[in-house]
Amino acid sequence: MLLVGIGCVAVATLAYSAAGNGVACTDELSAPQSASQLGSWMSKLGKGHVGCLHAGTYGSMGQAAYVNPPVAGRSEADRVKVRGYPGESLPQVVGGIYFSATADYYTIRFMKVDGSSFGDDTIGLPRGADHVFLSDLDVTNGNRSGVHGCITSGGSYLIVNRDLLHNCGGDSQFDHCVYLGHGVNPQVVSNVIYGCASWAIHLYPGSFNSYVHNNVLDSSAGGVIFGGEDYGSSCEHTDYARVTNNAIANISGIHAGSTEAAVADNWPCTAGVGDQMNQNCFWSNAHGDWDLSRVSVGTGNLQSIDANPQYQPGHHIPQSSLCYPLVGDPAGALLIPSQ
Numbered sequence: 001m002l003l004v005g006i007g008c009v010a011v012a013t014l015a016y017s018a019a020g021n022g023v024a025c026t027d028e029l030s031a032p033q034s035a036s037q038l039g040s041w042m043s044k045l046g047k048g049h050v051g052c053l054h055a056g057t058y059g060s061m062g063q064a065a066y067v068n069p070p071v072a073g074r075s076e077a078d079r080v081k082v083r084g085y086p087g088e089s090l091p092q093v094v095g096g097i098y099f100s101a102t103a104d105y106y107t108i109r110f111m112k113v114d115g116s117s118f119g120d121d122t123i124g125l126p127r128g129a130d131h132v133f134l135s136d137l138d139v140t141n142g143n144r145s146g147v148h149g150c151i152t153s154g155g156s157y158l159i160v161n162r163d164l165l166h167n168c169g170g171d172s173q174f175d176h177c178v179y180l181g182h183g184v185n186p187q188v189v190s191n192v193i194y195g196c197a198s199w200a201i202h203l204y205p206g207s208f209n210s211y212v213h214n215n216v217l218d219s220s221a222g223g224v225i226f227g228g229e230d231y232g233s234s235c236e237h238t239d240y241a242r243v244t245n246n247a248i249a250n251i252s253g254i255h256a257g258s259t260e261a262a263v264a265d266n267w268p269c270t271a272g273v274g275d276q277m278n279q280n281c282f283w284s285n286a287h288g289d290w291d292l293s294r295v296s297v298g299t300g301n302l303q304s305i306d307a308n309p310q311y312q313p314g315h316h317i318p319q320s321s322l323c324y325p326l327v328g329d330p331a332g333a334l335l336i337p338s339q
Helices: 035-044
Strands: 013-016 022-025 027-029 050-053 057-067 080-084 092-099 106-114 123-125 133-140 149-153 159-161 164-168 176-180 187-189 192-196 199-203 211-213 216-218 222-231 234-237 242-244 247-249 263-266 275-278 281-283
Touching: 022 050, 027 035, 035 057, 035 092, 133 149, 149 164, 164 176, 176 192, 192 199, 222 275
Parallel strands: 027 050, 050 080, 057 092, 080 106, 092 106, 092 123, 106 133, 123 149, 133 159, 133 164, 149 176, 159 187, 164 192, 176 199, 187 211, 192 216, 199 222, 211 242, 216 247, 222 263, 242 275, 247 281
Antiparallel strands: 013 022, 222 234
């Protein structure tokens, strides 16, 4: 049931979190809602509105909520924020969430998204879905086979931060936790990412100026891969990506029968330029920490180290770990399940 109207004049309510911070919810929604109902509600939120989901289950098994606003946002003033209602348990979305090319300037926060029933990416952004922020989320697809990832993006200016991304994909070659295929200036920062069937962070075919830093990347088939490929009629490749200050540990390196290092590159056409990998903390990676075979990815003067992250429950990195000065404690930034 829609509690606060989204047409004409929306009535703002002031919700208070456990920490006492005021959040103006211009629109509210209560469960249950189908995928089509949730997608329609998110699409119709006014520019600059804050839509709050009360605790409960949203979406439909095997379906995605499509966010397709009639008019694209054009600046931060237009940003639409959709979040769990402060002080309540996190709302749960089953199936997937897909943004259209007009879904610019959207923020999704404080919710759990479970794509285990859905046969495609759990959260998907095409080219044109720009300035999307995905923060304070718990995202999984229960290691379902045959999907490309928990978060797959072709959009620009994407920010993925303070998320728990885990158990994504069941095919050891194509299913990744975060798949940055295209787009300019995406950032993946302060996340805990583990249990990825393939790469934790997949940087290709054509991302530009990606920044991956201060994340925990643990217990997956791969850590980070830079690369490119023939895409359509041209060779696309990842350029000016920076992968720094991450804990990359317990990587099996096994991909569809082949083995690779925790950080690798793959350039079947033209190699990328300006890519950097440095100042990371590696530990217990079965087939090596990195193998940058084409020497297209620089390691710079800020060298990486091998040190035990000494993970505590929840993937916390204690200050006693030699990783801590490089990486900090990304798990300490997570606001899940508390708000």
